[in-house]
Amino acid sequence: xxxxxxxxxxxxxxxxxxxxxxxxxxxxxxxxxxxxxxxxxxxxxxxxxxxxxxxxxxxxxxxxxxxxxxxxxxxxxxxxxxxxxxxxxxxxxxxxxxxxxxxxxxxxxxxxxx
Amino acid sequence: xxxxxxxxxxxxxxxxxxxxxxxxxxxxxxxxxxxxxxxxxxxxxxxxxxxxxxxxxxxxxxxxxxxxxxxxxxxxxxxxxxxxxxxxxxxxxxxxxxxxxxxxxxxxxxxxx
Numbered sequence: 503x504x505x506x507x508x509x510x511x512x513x514x515x516x517x518x519x520x521x522x523x524x525x526x527x528x529x530x531x532x533x534x535x536x537x538x539x540x541x542x543x544x545x546x547x548x549x550x551x552x553x554x555x556x557x558x559x560x561x562x563x564x565x566x567x568x569x570x571x572x573x574x575x576x577x578x579x580x581x582x583x584x585x586x587x588x589x590x591x592x593x594x595x596x597x598x599x600x601x602x603x604x605x606x607x608x609x610x611x612x613x614x615x616x
Numbered sequence: 617x618x619x620x621x622x623x624x625x626x627x628x629x630x631x632x633x634x635x636x637x638x639x640x641x642x643x644x645x646x647x648x649x650x651x652x653x654x655x656x657x658x659x660x661x662x663x664x665x666x667x668x669x670x671x672x673x674x675x676x677x678x679x680x681x682x683x684x685x686x687x688x689x690x691x692x693x694x695x696x697x698x699x700x701x702x703x704x705x706x707x708x709x710x711x712x713x714x715x716x717x718x719x720x721x722x723x724x725x726x727x728x729x
Contacts, residue, residue, distance in 0.1 A: 550715045
């Protein structure tokens with residue numbers, strides 16, 4: 503049973519560029535959340551997708567956008583990258599009927615902005 | 617005031633001792649509480665969830681919740697070097713089905729052989 507998979511694992515971009523990160527949820531899961539984790543900090547909620555719609559959003563600017571596909575996989579897009587966007591981006595999945603906080607995390611995509 | 621606060625540590629305990637990790641939260645409406653373990657360079661992994669006041673035990677782990685004091689803790693008995701990791705406290709602020717967790721910054725635990 504495959505867990506949550508994310509790609510790419512590492513990437514380097516320059517300021518002003520755009521990036522797309524991808525996530526496939528754990529088998530049987532239909533809800534995907536994205537979190538940003540800066541070095542030495544806890545994860546911060548970006549947004550959650552369910553039934554191909556953004557259901558809730560954290561305190562992140564519109565430069566952060568996402569999408570969920572019919573197969574439940576998801577993308578996170580970040581435009582006009584800033585140095586402060588350098589972080590580990592974590593995708594987490596769960597079943598819609600499951601407990602809201604019992605999340606399964608992928609290994610993350612580490613983004614470095616130069 | 618941060619919504620979820622943890623002492624960043626490091627907390628150092630000898631092998632076999634009890635490690636006590638603490639967390640406070642600011643929103644009295646918080647509904648559910650979680651402890652995640654994160655090894656260096658890895659992703660968070662859920663180890664305990666607790667939804668009502670009192671203690672919940674699972675193997676060597678005990679989660680304790682006191683909503684009146686807005687306090688949640690994790691006890692690890694018979695600590696092992698493999699328990700060395702960062703422990704993240706997370707709180708769900710409402711009962712709606714949003715999956716938004718507020719995490720503390722984490723406490724680094726070091727278990728010394």
